[in-house]
Amino acid sequence: MKEINTLADYMNDENRVSPEERQRINFEVELIGKIIEAREQRGYSQRDLARLSGVKQPAIARLESMRSTPQIDTVLKLLAPLGYTLTIVPFEPQR
Amino acid sequence: MKEINTLADYMNDENRVSPEERQRINFEVELIGKIIEAREQRGYSQRDLARLSGVKQPAIARLESMRSTPQIDTVLKLLAPLGYTLTIVPFEPQR
């Protein structure tokens, strides 16, 4: 039985987290990070971004603290005023 | 008053659809198209993809006919077995 001490250990354990699931979680973390980073870089408060995106401040707060899994249109509404969008790209499950 | 005859006319009318909203709708259409296309290219039925992704067949059918706005994790679950994922990229609202 492999020792699991950290979250990284857990995430990298093939028997517990599949490459697909890891990819998905990584993307979600990256996405939230990017939104927070871009928002702060532009000097926007959550309320500013709420006004610009049409998504309400409590929803932004929930999302930024990863207590919800947003719908795709919510994500795009938030990214747009931050100067980002999403694209679909090929993905090789790295073995 | 500008004449609106087709959906394209409507979508391209700056006074009705903002660049951000157009971008968002374009992405969602592209996404659905890609999922259908990739699924069929691989010879997968909706039931096949349901088994591979963990998303149920009725949910896939609703999504493919654009009668729902999926959550981001649902999108990623569907894209993974099709060999795709999402990335965040800069977006210039074209004037």
Place this chain on the structure above:
DNA sequence: ACAAAAGATAACAAATAAGTTATCATAAAG
């Protein structure tokens, strides 16, 4: 010390995505 702004959160309602189960119509295959 005070005021203002920020992020977090609580509590509830409204909306909707997703699961569940079953069935239907259609098309393809035998």
Place this chain on the structure above:
DNA sequence: CTTTATGATAACTTATTTGTTATCTTTTGT
């Protein structure tokens, strides 16, 4: 013609997101 596979859909439940409104705490700036 019958069977089989497929996509669509119906009906209902469950789970979750989002909106709404309000408040709280903390931080920042004066």
